[in-house]
Amino acid sequence: xxxxxxxxxxxxxxxxxxxxxxxxxxxxxxxxxxxxxxxxxxxxxxxxxxxxxxxxxxxxxxxxxxxxxxxxxxxxxxxxxxxxxxxxxxxxxxxxxxxxxxxxxxxxxxxxxxxxxxxxxxxxxxxxxxxxxxxxxxxxxxxxxxxxxxxxxxxxxxxxxxxxxxxxxxxxxxxxxxxxxxxxxxxxxxxxxxxxxxxxxxxxxxxx
Amino acid sequence: xxxxxxxxxxxxxxxxxxxxxxxxxxxxxxxxxxxxxxxxxxxxxxxxxxxxxxxxxxxxxxxxxxxxxxxxxxxxxxxxxxxxxxxxxxxxxxxxxxxxxxxxxxxxxxxxxxxxxxxxxxxxxxxxxxxxxxxxxxxxxxxxxxxxxxxxxxxxxxxxxxxxxxxxxxxxxxxxxxxxxxxxxxxxxxxxxxxxxxxxxxxxx
Numbered sequence: 001x002x003x004x005x006x007x008x009x010x011x012x013x014x015x016x017x018x019x020x021x022x023x024x025x026x027x028x029x030x031x032x033x034x035x036x037x038x039x040x041x042x043x044x045x046x047x048x049x050x051x052x053x054x055x056x057x058x059x060x061x062x063x064x065x066x067x068x069x070x071x072x073x074x075x076x077x078x079x080x081x082x083x084x085x086x087x088x089x090x091x092x093x094x095x096x097x098x099x100x101x102x103x104x105x106x107x108x109x110x111x112x113x114x115x116x117x118x119x120x121x122x123x124x125x126x127x128x129x130x131x132x133x134x135x136x137x138x139x140x141x142x143x144x145x146x147x148x149x150x151x152x153x154x155x156x157x158x159x160x161x162x163x164x165x166x167x168x169x170x171x172x173x174x175x176x177x178x179x180x181x182x183x184x185x186x187x188x189x190x191x192x193x194x195x196x197x198x199x200x201x202x203x204x205x206x207x208x
Numbered sequence: 209x210x211x212x213x214x215x216x217x218x219x220x221x222x223x224x225x226x227x228x229x230x231x232x233x234x235x236x237x238x239x240x241x242x243x244x245x246x247x248x249x250x251x252x253x254x255x256x257x258x259x260x261x262x263x264x265x266x267x268x269x270x271x272x273x274x275x276x277x278x279x280x281x282x283x284x285x286x287x288x289x290x291x292x293x294x295x296x297x298x299x300x301x302x303x304x305x306x307x308x309x310x311x312x313x314x315x316x317x318x319x320x321x322x323x324x325x326x327x328x329x330x331x332x333x334x335x336x337x338x339x340x341x342x343x344x345x346x347x348x349x350x351x352x353x354x355x356x357x358x359x360x361x362x363x364x365x366x367x368x369x370x371x372x373x374x375x376x377x378x379x380x381x382x383x384x385x386x387x388x389x390x391x392x393x394x395x396x397x398x399x400x401x402x403x404x405x406x407x408x409x410x411x412x413x
Contacts, residue, residue: 024373027377028370043229050233053240057236058265060265061265068268072396094323095323096302113248113403115264137306138307175321178323178325179324208268208269208401
């Protein structure tokens with residue numbers, strides 16, 4: 001191929017590329033989409049409507065005792081309305097994956113996100129080991145319920161927030177602040193005692 | 209003449225106030241829709257220059273936006289669901305290998321944490337929403353290599369966005385893009401806290 005022909009081809013490609021770019025610019029900035037084609041309310045109507053919406057949003061916001069957990073920073077806030085009562089360093093989900101050797105089940109150890117509520121509270125709780133705990137340890141899954149019960153690993157108290165997830169204590173306090181759990185929120189002994197004594201069943205817990 | 213100027217000024221101020229109220233109304237309506245659900249949602253508020261993590265109308269955490277670049281004409285309020293997060297170095301979940309036998313005490317002493325943590329999250333990534341919005345999050349440039357990366361991203365922005373606009377026009381799909389700069393740590397926190405499937409509001413008054 002001679003030099004002149006190569007330059008011509010490159011030039012054609014360049015012109016085509018620039019044409020497409022030009023169309024892209026035109027499409028992106030040709031104008032704002034039309035808004036509000038219906039009948040417009042008056043200024044006073046809008047003001048009143050906005051006030052109602054703000055009040056409705058305030059009505060939804062968490063009130064009373066509730067818990068907020070930041071799983072990225074591993075920080076738990078015990079709040080009463082807007083006021084922070086206690087701040088605790090916690091451990092939350094590792095995000096690791098475990099596959100059942102049969103290939104039928106997969107567990108992802110994330111701490112769930114969103115709004116939940118405290119469904120149960122227990123003193124000196126026992127851990128009812130789920131299947132994944134046995135698989136992870138390379139053990140056979142027991143047939144009897146009593147073989148699943150393990151004492152003393154969840155600390156002095158546990159607050160359940162549904163689907164088998166708990167805020168509970170830990171033997172591994174040096175790991176507080178790290179993402180090491182199977183989805184539960186581990187808390188240090190003193191903070192856990194305060195949580196148990198302060199948070200009623202039905203209180204909301206927000207995890208993000 | 210003075211009267212005419214005064215009347216024009218009053219009309220202009222009234223229409224500005226009305227437009228502001230109308231935009232606020234759209235935003236509040238959108239937020240109330242999200243706040244009724246028990247899910248975490250995000251607000252990208254370009255007026256306050258803030259990214260907010262919210263639930264039930266309450267801000268759980270907020271991150272200041274250090275820089276904004278817009279492509280196309282996004283509506284004042286856009287309400288959408290995150291469908292995909294893409295990054296050059298996407299964090300990979302670690303797979304747990306079941307133990308063959310019980311660890312000895314010695315092995316437990318040398319225990320290494322294998323987990324996805326905040327430090328593993330990318331600080332430069334793209335969020336794709338179901339209404340066609342592309343939201344690029346990048347760290348505020350710091351140091352020589354930071355500025356080089358920033359220059360490359362800016363160049364790519366002006367080369368790739370027109371192509372995407374043209375392609376989406378042909379496919380008759382809506383398209384607009386937004387690039388925000390936040391601190392490196394905040395970029396990681398946003399990536400962590402924003403799972404696919406969650407919803408967000410872009411407020412661009």
